[in-house]
């Protein structure tokens with residue numbers, strides 16, 4: 001088995017920067033993931049290494065961990081050598097010291113020796129910096145090593161380490177941008193396959209199969225479960241059992257994760273048949289106009305929250321033009337009336353994780369000490385608010401989602417009656433939803449679309465279906 005890594009100097013440099021940013025301040029403990037059982041012990045979910053561990057050590061192998069001593073500079077990779085049973089059933093791997101050498105680390109030790117390092121540090125009154133664990137296995141281990149209950153691990157998480165890791169990972173290096181270009185271009189091919197196969201009479205799962213086929217043939221996989229649905233109003237549905245019908249649309253939100261674990265996250269909404277209906281065209285143009293406006297605002301120094309609000313403004317203006325909304329757009333947005341149609345945020349950071357670094361905390365990734373995430377419906381789902389910097393990679397994904405259950409609930413409460421024409425809106429109850437999503441790198445002067453261009457205008461999409 002061959003391991004995919006960047007040159008070892010990449011990892012040496014990343015760890016050097018991390019050490020500098022933490023200063024002389026105890027141990028950093030970074031845990032890789034282990035295989036996780038799906039329905040019985042030996043039948044595991046596909047292995048996915050922890051992204052922070054990948055970033056600093058690059059080793060895509062289960063049950064590894066590492067310590068970085070910020071006082072002495074010592075780095076140790078912990079892992080167990082394969083048993084003959086492992087070799088018989090799953091094949092050979094490099095030894096732990098061979099793997100560590102690929103990441104530029106000279107010292108290794110058995111996995112169970114982590115306890116010794118952690119206890120010694122704690123006994124000597126030194127800090128042990130950990131990141132928030134999200135896997136049950138790692139929670140159990142940390143609870144034992146730190147001698148705290150699982151509930152109390154959160155109190156031992158290092159905000160200093162979280163901030164230092166985010167500060168590094170949030171700026172994508174040219175090497176990473178190259179990987180992301182690759183992942184997004186594979187995602188574009190997945191989208192094209194789905195669009196070309198969309199036709200009346202087939203099941204949504206047949207389109208899901210096309211997305212997987214393209215990803216796997218490119219030595220990639222899906223970075224998150226596919227959303228391919230004729231009920232596009234349900235933001236993150238994973239039900240694929242509907243039959244596609246003429247006159248409806250299909251929303252496909254799919255992204256490849258490539259062999260180096262960088263991902264794309266693209267959405268297109270297309271007609272099931274050859275062309276959009278007039279109503280679909282009208283609302284599609286509203287979403288596209290909002291998207292183009294948001295893209296035109298992308299550049300360093302602009303707050304993403306402001307771009308989100310401007311995108312909302314365009315959505316409301318468009319919805320007002322077709323008489324679904326009424327009144328002053330700015331007032332409607334200040335009141336929150338647009339959340340009847342756009343319940344989520346405009347986008348998020350993208351990288352090795354689809355919602356990049358969300359394991360480290362949305363507040364730290366998307367906001368700052370002075371800009372806090374809001375808690376009201378709508379803005380509570382805006383994962384990114386902070387000012388943009390060159391090197392960020394993010395998504396722009398406006399949408400209009402017409403959710404009959406939400407219409408019924410808010411109409412009964414007479415909610416936002418000054419801004420919503422419920423009579424008109426009720427004639428759209430079965431409309432579904434539209435989202436359009438692309439991925440961008442923030443450059444020194446603006447932004448750059450990542451990956452190959454994926455058709456997005458009405459004309460281009462209908463041409464693809466032709």
Ligand code: GLY
Pocket residue numbers: 224253254265348354397437
């Ligand atoms: N695919 C998940 C998202 O767009 O946020």
Ligand code: MN
Pocket residue numbers: 265347348395397437
């Ligand atoms: Mn997204």
Ligand code: MN
Pocket residue numbers: 253254265266267437
């Ligand atoms: Mn998406």
